[in-house]
Amino acid sequence: MSQSLLLPENHTGPLLRRRFLAVAAVLLLAGTYTVLVLTHPAGLTDGLGQTVALATFAAYLAAALMLLAAVLPDLPVATLSLIPVALALNIVLGQFVGSVFIPLYLDSLGTVLVGFLAGRRAGAATGVLGTLIWSLFNPTVLPFAAGAALVGFLAGTAARFGALRRPYLAPIAGLGAGVLVGVASAPVATFVFGGTSGVGTGAVVAAFRSMGDSLLSAVTKQALISDPGDKAIVFLLAALLIYALPARLNGGFAFVRRHRVLGSRGSR
Amino acid sequence: MHQLPRTGRLHPFTVLVLAAAVVAITTAAGRWWLHTAVLAGCLLLAARAKRAGKLVRLGAVILVPAWGSHLLIHGLIDTGGGHVLAAAGPLRITTEGLVTAGQLGLRTGVLVVAGLLCSMLIDRHDLVAAVDLSSAPPQAGYLLAATLSLLPRLAQRQRAIGQAQALRGIPLAAGPRGWWRSVRLRSVPLVLSSVQDAADRSAYLAARGFPAKGAHTRLREVPDSPAQCWVRRVALGAMVLGPVALLAPTWVGQG
Amino acid sequence: MSRGNPLFEVELERFRYSGDGDDTLAGIGLSLEAGSLTVIVGDSGSGKSTLGAVLCGMLPRHDGEELEAVFEIQGQTIRHGTGKSVRIDPVGWARHVGMLPQDARHYLSGVRETVAEELAVGLENAGVPRAQMHARITALAHRLGLGELLDRDPETLSGGQERLVALAALTLDGAPVLILDEPLAGLDAAASARVAALLQQLRAEGTALVLLTRAVDGSVDGADHMLRLRAGRCESVPGEQISIPRNEVSAPDRRHSPGTAALLEFSAAELGYPGSAASAVTGLDLLVHAGECVGLAGPNGSGKSTVLKTAAGLLNLRAGVLRQGTKRGAGVGLLLQNPADQLFERTVHREVAFGLPRSTAVKIPEVLESLGLAGTGETHPYELPAAARRLVALATVLIRRPALLLLDEPTEALDAGGLEVLRAVIGKVLDRGGAVLIASHDEGFLIGVAGRIHRMQPVAQAAR
Numbered sequence A: 001m002s003q004s005l006l007l008p009e010n011h012t013g014p015l016l017r018r019r020f021l022a023v024a025a026v027l028l029l030a031g032t033y034t035v036l037v038l039t040h041p042a043g044l045t046d047g048l049g050q051t052v053a054l055a056t057f058a059a060y061l062a063a064a065l066m067l068l069a070a071v072l073p074d075l076p077v078a079t080l081s082l083i084p085v086a087l088a089l090n091i092v093l094g095q096f097v098g099s100v101f102i103p104l105y106l107d108s109l110g111t112v113l114v115g116f117l118a119g120r121r122a123g124a125a126t127g128v129l130g131t132l133i134w135s136l137f138n139p140t141v142l143p144f145a146a147g148a149a150l151v152g153f154l155a156g157t158a159a160r161f162g163a164l165r166r167p168y169l170a171p172i173a174g175l176g177a178g179v180l181v182g183v184a185s186a187p188v189a190t191f192v193f194g195g196t197s198g199v200g201t202g203a204v205v206a207a208f209r210s211m212g213d214s215l216l217s218a219v220t221k222q223a224l225i226s227d228p229g230d231k232a233i234v235f236l237l238a239a240l241l242i243y244a245l246p247a248r249l250n251g252g253f254a255f256v257r258r259h260r261v262l263g264s265r266g267s268r
Numbered sequence B: 001m002h003q004l005p006r007t008g009r010l011h012p013f014t015v016l017v018l019a020a021a022v023v024a025i026t027t028a029a030g031r032w033w034l035h036t037a038v039l040a041g042c043l044l045l046a047a048r049a050k051r052a053g054k055l056v057r058l059g060a061v062i063l064v065p066a067w068g069s070h071l072l073i074h075g076l077i078d079t080g081g082g083h084v085l086a087a088a089g090p091l092r093i094t095t096e097g098l099v100t101a102g103q104l105g106l107r108t109g110v111l112v113v114a115g116l117l118c119s120m121l122i123d124r125h126d127l128v129a130a131v132d133l134s135s136a137p138p139q140a141g142y143l144l145a146a147t148l149s150l151l152p153r154l155a156q157r158q159r160a161i162g163q164a165q166a167l168r169g170i171p172l173a174a175g176p177r178g179w180w181r182s183v184r185l186r187s188v189p190l191v192l193s194s195v196q197d198a199a200d201r202s203a204y205l206a207a208r209g210f211p212a213k214g215a216h217t218r219l220r221e222v223p224d225s226p227a228q229c230w231v232r233r234v235a236l237g238a239m240v241l242g243p244v245a246l247l248a249p250t251w252v253g254q255g
Numbered sequence C: 001m002s003r004g005n006p007l008f009e010v011e012l013e014r015f016r017y018s019g020d021g022d023d024t025l026a027g028i029g030l031s032l033e034a035g036s037l038t039v040i041v042g043d044s045g046s047g048k049s050t051l052g053a054v055l056c057g058m059l060p061r062h063d064g065e066e067l068e069a070v071f072e073i074q075g076q077t078i079r080h081g082t083g084k085s086v087r088i089d090p091v092g093w094a095r096h097v098g099m100l101p102q103d104a105r106h107y108l109s110g111v112r113e114t115v116a117e118e119l120a121v122g123l124e125n126a127g128v129p130r131a132q133m134h135a136r137i138t139a140l141a142h143r144l145g146l147g148e149l150l151d152r153d154p155e156t157l158s159g160g161q162e163r164l165v166a167l168a169a170l171t172l173d174g175a176p177v178l179i180l181d182e183p184l185a186g187l188d189a190a191a192s193a194r195v196a197a198l199l200q201q202l203r204a205e206g207t208a209l210v211l212l213t214r215a216v217d218g219s220v221d222g223a224d225h226m227l228r229l230r231a232g233r234c235e236s237v238p239g240e241q242i243s244i245p246r247n248e249v250s251a252p253d254r255r256h257s258p259g260t261a262a263l264l265e266f267s268a269a270e271l272g273y274p275g276s277a278a279s280a281v282t283g284l285d286l287l288v289h290a291g292e293c294v295g296l297a298g299p300n301g302s303g304k305s306t307v308l309k310t311a312a313g314l315l316n317l318r319a320g321v322l323r324q325g326t327k328r329g330a331g332v333g334l335l336l337q338n339p340a341d342q343l344f345e346r347t348v349h350r351e352v353a354f355g356l357p358r359s360t361a362v363k364i365p366e367v368l369e370s371l372g373l374a375g376t377g378e379t380h381p382y383e384l385p386a387a388a389r390r391l392v393a394l395a396t397v398l399i400r401r402p403a404l405l406l407l408d409e410p411t412e413a414l415d416a417g418g419l420e421v422l423r424a425v426i427g428k429v430l431d432r433g434g435a436v437l438i439a440s441h442d443e444g445f446l447i448g449v450a451g452r453i454h455r456m457q458p459v460a461q462a463a464r
Helices: A015-039 A046-075 A076-102 A107-117 A120-134 A138-160 A169-192 A199-212 A215-245 A254-258 A265-268 B012-027 B032-048 B051-075 B095-121 B124-133 B138-167 B176-208 B225-253 C048-055 C088-096 C114-124 C131-144 C161-173 C189-204 C304-311 C348-353 C364-370 C386-396 C415-431 C443-449 C459-461
Strands: B085-090 B090-095 C008-016 C025-032 C035-040 C066-073 C076-080 C099-102 C177-181 C206-211 C225-230 C233-236 C262-273 C281-289 C293-297 C319-322 C333-337 C406-410 C433-437 C452-455
Touching: A015 A046, A015 A169, A046 A120, A046 A138, A046 A169, A046 B012, A046 B138, A046 B225, A076 A107, A076 B012, A076 B138, A107 A120, A107 A138, A107 A215, A107 A254, A120 A138, A120 B095, A120 B138, A120 C076, A138 A169, A138 A254, A138 B095, A169 A215, A169 C131, A199 A215, A199 B051, A215 B176, B012 B032, B012 B095, B012 B124, B012 B225, B032 B051, B032 B095, B032 C206, B051 B090, B051 B095, B085 C035, B085 C459, B090 B095, B124 B138, B138 B176, B138 C225, B138 C364, B176 C088, B176 C099, C008 C048, C025 C048, C025 C206, C025 C225, C035 C048, C048 C099, C048 C177, C048 C206, C088 C099, C099 C161, C114 C131, C114 C161, C131 C161, C131 C189, C281 C304, C281 C433, C293 C304, C293 C443, C304 C319, C304 C406, C304 C433, C333 C386, C348 C364, C348 C386, C364 C386, C364 C415, C415 C433, C415 C443, C433 C443
Parallel strands: C025 C233, C035 C206, C035 C225, C099 C177, C177 C206, C293 C433, C293 C452, C333 C406, C406 C433
Antiparallel strands: B085 B090, C008 C025, C008 C066, C066 C076, C225 C233, C262 C281, C262 C319
């Protein structure tokens, strides 16, 4: 049994195919979103409405799965073993926090944590996986996989450009991420489910509609009220958690070292 | 041998594909009686597996708020419908609005109930083995398995940490500061220990050959049969072609 | 035993973690022949686990960690040096050098339903056909007497069984060199006999073993080489000069005569956890006086931890009477079995200071000093060795000067120095008129410190 002891110098895999998958996923998402916003289908429960619901569901889910297939094979084992912890934290801490403080959901803490420590691709994969697993307990989250991927992706991007070097930068980045995520996820809520999944958020949407907004713009406005605040708190909490980790642990993540994610804090 | 043959059980993918096909076709058809029939069928299947109570309970937790939301958005404030039942200020209740809310509610209901039924009928270890043996990347099965096994463990650690912190006799302040403090006291040890544990494990996971670079096998046998394989193919076809066949006439009408 | 060419040779110049000022390891040379047993003895924090990780290719993980070393393995020479990064293939390396971590659970994937499936993980990843896996696992289980464990859920195994299963998995993966970190620590007599027998068998089959240990115990009998590790530096100990202290049992400290004031009294008490119908402890009668140290002994599941948690006010009494000489909850300090549950700050000093009034916080250096933790104030608790981490948790308890000190398995992971510190701490609490209640399976330690030992039985047996 002769097995090589060293890894080959430059790691080459079927990179082209994975790049293609990722690009195709992003195009599919962007295309679906653009078509929905431009055509603005009115009916929800007629034949057209059913077509739009199924097509949106399928397109967002397919894009999320393609992203996952593109990203997973590239992730190092250190990241792969962190992801399950992050997903479980999403759920366990989300429940604890939710039971204490009502108006926030904070269910993306682990996803943001992975984005901060292991980069945007790992973050995006965590978002998709988290949604897939969470859908075993609540199937309605399934079409939101792409939105969750965006959260992880944006967290990684923010960390790369220094959002963790100062504690106050993290919530600012979270606000921005919340705006983007809210806008991107609104069509799913609108065209697949015809609204929101909670009474509180439903009341906000109803208020906007009564003022004459279309359903899509009402749902988008509601998302712009809830999401940025939620993501700002999640980003801040994740940043503080990472500051509390030992430097040797943080330093084990190539992403943290390469992009000096923690700035002078991570100099050890 | 310690692996008993488990005849009569279904391959997890069979269950998933069947559920997906039913949800897709029901949504495309958009008939209230079909939705109701599917919901009743799901409950019946759950009752056969002695899980009907659990299905109703878990389903209600998700569906009641969603239905409330539908009622608020479409039932109480409808801007389009002609048959006004009641109107006061911004409130405008119409027959059309209530019908829309009902239909959306049924659509969500079928998705939730069928999905929950799936996760109740599928053995999670079978699902993991099926994912491992499928053409999905070898990482996917581990991530699924690890998350599902970590959930109860982390919840238990969360309770242990709560006890440990209570021991230190730290007074809990009220209001946002107290909330923040309790979140920090609970979450930091949990994240610290679990992230450290993940880091400790990863080296050994790699040493045992994860993720597999070439072909990989599983000791566990997933229950399957040629008939099930055939059922999966048909259901997959129905999932795609069913909605197309049902909805294509409406596209012609619209176009 | 054949003594041919060495299977594995190492010349380790130095190793340094990223950001550290000192080398963690320096000047270590090893040469391992087939069937040999090399024992490396060192205290907690001497660099044993780091050495193990370097040998099995898990360190360095990245460019920041500096390693200068030459490995001779399977006819290949692999040279680590500054400015020259060598990327180890973890799978390829593990085929030659396997490692059993101190916490054997880390070797197990923890995601499989049965022990048999857990054992198969490495074979599955290598693509071994199912029939062949079955055959190999059955044969191995037969050889190790693990047959009855194969269908068990790995989550329900005891610590000793976990170690056996991890060793079996390591054996299945078939590396000719095995590094074992404290393979017998924390095992009861029966389990350690089984592990020791397995190790003998592996040696006889030609596997080279490296044992990392802090106490000299039964596993070192018949060692070919004995090395002592001190602050990351290695010295060879010639066979006839091996004079490493065994965990000796000292006579109990009789300076303290118990007073008359009872600090803790259970009578006819029934204890249990909320949400569980069965009681964990029934008919408990236990009296602890001021100035007295009492040991709690008993097999796993006899409710030792439950007694301590109830005394600390974490659990409510189900029936019977609990009287405390101190105010309930106050004046009682409990060191939990798992210290990680208590630690959350980013430096030792902040950890101990958390929630304290300023007047108490000035005593922190003194408490740290008394625990041998001087100089660690600005270190992250997780970067300390396991023994020191436990002492940090003890510091957070001691700083409040509890009248009644409750210790749950305090000797786990402690080396000789740590045990000495613990004895001194207990003595001090008794000196100032306090009392100590210790739950432990370490009989030697209990006999050494406790004035008397209260023995507990599992509820099912006690009821019969």
